[in-house]
Amino acid sequence: MIENDFLIYGKSSAIAPEFILLLNEKFKTVLSEDVLWDINLVINELMQNSVDHSTAERYFIYAGISEKHFEFGILDMGVTIPAKLETKYQCNSDEEYLEKVFEKGVGTRRDRAGGFGLYYLFENIKDLKGRLVVLSRNAQVRKNFGTRNYKTSKLKYKLTGTWCMASIPLE
DSSP states (O other): OBOSSEEEEEEESSOOHHHHHHHHHHHTTTSOHHHHHHHHHHHHHHHHHHHHTSOOSEEEEEEEEETTEEEEEEEEOSSOHHHHHTTTOOOSSHHHHHHHTTSTTOOSOSSSOOOHHHHHHHHHHHHTTOEEEEEEEEEEEEEETTTTEEEEEEEEEEEEEEEEEEEEEOO
């Protein structure tokens, strides 16, 4: 779906480079080339993770302008982040598992260090002074890198899959 200031796209079992092309064309007059590059990297990493790690049959991507922010994210109904990490790490709660993904080198690969994609994804959003919300299984992490306001909490209802949503200020 393509609206005036928003794109919503569903994809099955593969990354969607066509979404990146649509995003670049639609928002090239609103976002600088450097900001678009960072957003492209983040969205590409999220798509790759949905396909490779969540094993979701399909996922949904969105991007667009809401008030004075550019918002984007991905929603999948696959294996959750805590479920993937508990195969390699021992944490006491889903909140701890979600906090763990912000550590450099944390991932689900057993033979070598992983987690560089998510780590750098979060660093890109941090550099843009954006906000990030990750919901997965029974927990959520909310990070506002512009105000340094961070919150991790339990969800009221269990979520199937992972939702990762970001917002950056339009300045």
